[in-house]
Amino acid sequence: MSDLRAGRIGLLSRTIAMRHRGIRAMLALAAVTITALALVQVASARVDRQTATTVQVKGGEFFFRLSTKSIAKPTKVTFVFMNIGSVPHDFRINGKTTPLINPGKTAKLVITFTKKGKFPYLCTVPGHAQAGMKGVFTVA
Numbered sequence: 001m002s003d004l005r006a007g008r009i010g011l012l013s014r015t016i017a018m019r020h021r022g023i024r025a026m027l028a029l030a031a032v033t034i035t036a037l038a039l040v041q042v043a044s045a046r047v048d049r050q051t052a053t054t055v056q057v058k059g060g061e062f063f064f065r066l067s068t069k070s071i072a073k074p075t076k077v078t079f080v081f082m083n084i085g086s087v088p089h090d091f092r093i094n095g096k097t098t099p100l101i102n103p104g105k106t107a108k109l110v111i112t113f114t115k116k117g118k119f120p121y122l123c124t125v126p127g128h129a130q131a132g133m134k135g136v137f138t139v140a
């Protein structure tokens, strides 16, 4: 083998070795990035679990529309009731009632469900529940 040829091969194998080092570094960086993303996801999932117990309630003449009508297990639930109708309404569930609120207003009701069951909800303004402002919330 000529010196020139040997030199070329040496240069070539050094280049390949460097390329490998580059790839290894990139893979290591990718692994670190994926791990970091996974950790962020775990953290946000934890936050979601803590704040997922908000139920949006929209009410008007003469209905209630809930963002969800059931939850998977007994827990604390914040009902955010918005009156989207044109006369005052309230929202009552599990022995608690929001203030009577005017159209366009919002009232919160925090209920701690301690057991499974079916919990009826309604508007306490006379005649409204009979007209349709009622339903059942399920704690499974």
Ligand SMILES: [Cu+2]
Pocket (backbone or CB within 6 Å): 088, 089, 090, 123, 124, 125, 128, 133
């Ligand atoms: Cu009402």
